[in-house]
Amino acid sequence: MTFLDLQTRGLIQKRMNTFLGYFILILVTILISIPIVALLLGSLKQDPDLVAYPIRILPSRWMWSNYIQVFQMTPFLKVAARTFFLAFTCSTIVTFISGLVGFAFARYRVPGSAPLFSIIIGMLIVPGIVTLIPQFLVYARLKLTGTYWPWYLGALMGSPYFIFLFRQFFLTFPRELEEAAEVDGCGPFRIFTQIFLPNAKPVIAVVMFFAFLGIWGDYLTPLIYLNDNNTLLGVKMATGFKNPQGITLTTISLAANVYYVLPMVIVFAIAQRYILKGVITSGLKG
Amino acid sequence: MTRFSSGFHSQFIRPSLLSRRQRRILSFYLFVSPWLIGFIALQVIPLVLAILTSLTNYDGLNFENLKFIGLENYARALRDPDVKFSFGRTIAWLFANLPTWMILSFALALILNQNIKGRGLFRTLYYLPSIVPGAAAIISWKIILDKNNGLLNGLISLWRPGTAIGWLSDYALAGMTAIAVWTGLGAGMVIFLAGLQGIPDELVEAAKIDGAKGWQIFRYITLPLMTPVIFFQLIMGLIGSFSQLNLPLLLVNVGLTGSGAVPSREIYLYMIHAYYQIFTSRRYGYGTALLWILFVAVIILTAIIFWSSRYWVYSEQPDEGEKQ
Numbered sequence: 001m002t003f004l005d006l007q008t009r010g011l012i013q014k015r016m017n018t019f020l021g022y023f024i025l026i027l028v029t030i031l032i033s034i035p036i037v038a039l040l041l042g043s044l045k046q047d048p049d050l051v052a053y054p055i056r057i058l059p060s061r062w063m064w065s066n067y068i069q070v071f072q073m074t075p076f077l078k079v080a081a082r083t084f085f086l087a088f089t090c091s092t093i094v095t096f097i098s099g100l101v102g103f104a105f106a107r108y109r110v111p112g113s114a115p116l117f118s119i120i121i122g123m124l125i126v127p128g129i130v131t132l133i134p135q136f137l138v139y140a141r142l143k144l145t146g147t148y149w150p151w152y153l154g155a156l157m158g159s160p161y162f163i164f165l166f167r168q169f170f171l172t173f174p175r176e177l178e179e180a181a182e183v184d185g186c187g188p189f190r191i192f193t194q195i196f197l198p199n200a201k202p203v204i205a206v207v208m209f210f211a212f213l214g215i216w217g218d219y220l221t222p223l224i225y226l227n228d229n230n231t232l233l234g235v236k237m238a239t240g241f242k243n244p245q246g247i248t249l250t251t252i253s254l255a256a257n258v259y260y261v262l263p264m265v266i267v268f269a270i271a272q273r274y275i276l277k278g279v280i281t282s283g284l285k286g
Numbered sequence: 287m288t289r290f291s292s293g294f295h296s297q298f299i300r301p302s303l304l305s306r307r308q309r310r311i312l313s314f315y316l317f318v319s320p321w322l323i324g325f326i327a328l329q330v331i332p333l334v335l336a337i338l339t340s341l342t343n344y345d346g347l348n349f350e351n352l353k354f355i356g357l358e359n360y361a362r363a364l365r366d367p368d369v370k371f372s373f374g375r376t377i378a379w380l381f382a383n384l385p386t387w388m389i390l391s392f393a394l395a396l397i398l399n400q401n402i403k404g405r406g407l408f409r410t411l412y413y414l415p416s417i418v419p420g421a422a423a424i425i426s427w428k429i430i431l432d433k434n435n436g437l438l439n440g441l442i443s444l445w446r447p448g449t450a451i452g453w454l455s456d457y458a459l460a461g462m463t464a465i466a467v468w469t470g471l472g473a474g475m476v477i478f479l480a481g482l483q484g485i486p487d488e489l490v491e492a493a494k495i496d497g498a499k500g501w502q503i504f505r506y507i508t509l510p511l512m513t514p515v516i517f518f519q520l521i522m523g524l525i526g527s528f529s530q531l532n533l534p535l536l537l538v539n540v541g542l543t544g545s546g547a548v549p550s551r552e553i554y555l556y557m558i559h560a561y562y563q564i565f566t567s568r569r570y571g572y573g574t575a576l577l578w579i580l581f582v583a584v585i586i587l588t589a590i591i592f593w594s595s596r597y598w599v600y601s602e603q604p605d606e607g608e609k610q
Contacts, residue, residue: 021397025408028394032415032468035426038437042429050429055440097320104317110310116318119325125521125588127529129557133564133577134332137339140346157324188313217419220532224565238421238540254429257422264417272410279413279473280480 039261043067043254050250066255073249074241076256083216083233086148090155091211095204097158102166103192107178117167123160124282129220136224145225151215161282162207168281169203170196205271206278213264233260340575345568359575369576371551372559375459379555380527382463388519390467391474396508398475399482409479413472424536427465428454454537458552462533474519481515482508513599521588528584531557556580 042050043066045059052060070076105117139150178191186194197204215232222232237260240253268275304312315322340360343353363369394412398405415423430437431453442449453461485508493503534553560580564573 017400018402021400021402024397025394025402029408029411032412032471035415035423035430035468036418038429039422039426051435053440054444055437057437101318101321104314108310108314108317110307110314113314116322120321123325123329125525127525129529129531130577130581131329131332133560134336134339134574135328137346137570137574138332138335153324153328156320157328158321160321163321188317192317213417213419217417217421219420219536223535234419234421237419237425238536240541254425257425261418261422264419265414268414268417269410272413276409276413276476279476 039254039257043251043258045251045254047250063251066252067258069249069252070256070259073243073252074256076236076241076259079231079233079236080259082230086151086232087212087215090151090215091208093152093155094159094162094211095207097156098162098207099166099197099200099204100192101158102163103170103196105163105167106170106173120160120163124164132220132224139225146227146230147225148230150221150225155211159211162211165203165207165278165282166200169200173199202274203278205274209267209271209275210278216264336574337578339571340578342571344570346570355571359572360579362572363575363579368554368559369556369579372554372556375552375554376528376530376556378459379462379530379553380524382459383466383527384520384523386463387467387470387474387523388516391471392478392512392516394471394475395478395482396504398479409472409476411472412475415468416470416473418469420532420536421540423465423469424533424540427461427468428540431461431464452550455550456552458537458550462537462553465537466530466533477519478512478515481512485511510600514601517591517595517599521591524587524591525584528580528587529557530555531561534558535561 041058044062044064045056046061046063049056049060105113105120135150136145139145144150173196177195178186181191181195217234218232219234219238222235226232226235237253237257240248240250241256242248341354341356343351343355398408402408418426428436433439433450433452433455436453438453439449439451442451451457489507489511490503493507498506534555535558537550537553538558556576557580560573560576563569563576567573
């Protein structure tokens with residue numbers, strides 16, 4: 001009897017816990033979506049709706065045209081194309097270089113490799129801002145402000161975070177793979193490009209994603225290096241677009257923000273399994 | 287495919303002249319050279335130059351009267367009331383942000399670690415804010431938290447007309463914490479969750495057989511085994527909070543109606559002060575001194591946490607060899 005009682009009590013307890021768990025999870029989901037819903041609703045309003053009193057949650061007229069006006073009234077497309085080009089080229093470069101360096105750290109144990117790897121680990125916890133300002137002083141002295149050189153030079157050195165991700169992944173590759181290739185007379189660079197890289201697609205996807213997002217979503221770096229003529233989307237989105245009379249097109253700028261966020265969300269939704277795995281690897285084993 | 291490859295590596299490295307070991311050393315340094323050169327040229331040298339800059343009155347242009355002024359910039363920082371104030375705000379920000387973020391993301395991870403359907407979906411949804419670019423995130427939050435036209439004050443006004451609470455001015459610390467937690471919740475949770483899933487089921491089962499209740503399992507099994515993850519998150523969160531510049535800068539620069547907002551003293555963080563010294567006032571020497579002071583403060587704090595870790599962080603000695 002008592003045994004049964006305990007069991008039913010346990011069952012009820014378990015049901016309650018699951019119910020409570022779902023309740024909290026759904027509540028958090030709603031709370032998290034509020035800013036995104038606010039942005040979406042805002043982008044469909046007319047400017048006066050935003051300052052209406054009492055407030056208007058829903059648009060007085062659903063301005064789907066805002067999403068077309070973005071292209072007609074603002075230089076969004078031009079700035080987006082510029083940002084996309086820079087982010088895409090730089091993330092390709094940084095991915096390739098980080099892969100190469102990660103490959104070296106995964107496969108070579110030579111004098112000096114261990115201390116160099118501890119520098120990589122150390123750099124993982126140094127936030128970018130620490131080097132950003134000293135770098136700015138150097139680039140300013142070299143008259144490279146106002147150009148995209150800081151991005152390209154930064155990409156050419158790879159990134160500790162991505163190097164670490166590649167190294168961890170390459171460590172799991174079986175030795176036989178490259179030994180067979182070596183017997184065939186394959187040089188180390190070819191082993192990297194023809195055996196390691198083609199088998200590292202999940203990591204390449206993660207690194208490309210974060211490298212791209214790092215430039216596409218960046219606000220601070222374009223703010224300090226570039227000027228209004230060649231700046232990137234992050235800065236443009238923060239300042240908002242104005243009409244020729246100098247009046248801010250608020251809701252049209254909000255629609256531009258939706259265009260700004262959407263590509264990242266779509267790519268994330270497709271590759272989320274790999275991306276979250278990458279977050280965990282770099283986070284836990286760091 | 288490999289048929290054509292035989293001659294490639296011998297272009298630089300002649301097998302006949304170098305031993306296999308020497309060739310491997312050469313290849314290694316060749317492969318890491320992009321990073322190594324970049325590390326020295328783009329990080330070490332600028333940091334060393336920044337130390338030197340902090341000992342001068344450099345303002346970017348004054349090469350004819352550039353003076354070495356020793357530790358004067360550092361002494362000045364200690365006298366600067368804004369340094370003291372902004373350091374205090376940074377500590378306040380640290381205490382508002384770090385515990386809130388850690389407790390909430392840990393709690394969510396605990397819930398998701400149960401046998402719950404749709405776990406992957408929730409995990410993805412919670413991570414989503416982390417990939418929203420800063421500028422777009424701040425704009426979205428301004429729609430809600432703006433003092434005069436925000437939705438939150440608007441909703442409160444339906445009940446108490448004329449409410450104008452400065453969520454991003456008078457209470458900017460609270461507002462900024464909400465935004466930071468929103469952004470970082472998913473990332474923190476994903477890492478806690480991975481840690482929780484690493485806890486062996488046998489341990490929990492054994493404790494249950496011994497009659498341990500939910501809270502006891504958490505207190506005596508989950509929590510101790512999670513201390514390495516908590517330690518890691520604490521260090522990263524501490525460094526991140528101290529060097530926070532992006533969020534307060536965006537909050538100052540982004541205005542919902544495009545005009546820009548009034549900078550709030552609530553979130554006048556240390557890095558904001560240093561940023562203004564460098565980019566607005568062009569006090570490069572003084573500004574870099576401020577950066578170095580912060581850097582040293584962060585290193586000391588990190589060292590203290592590392593030192594304390596042996597008293598509270600669980601470490602599994604025998605399994606060391608299994609880790610990669």
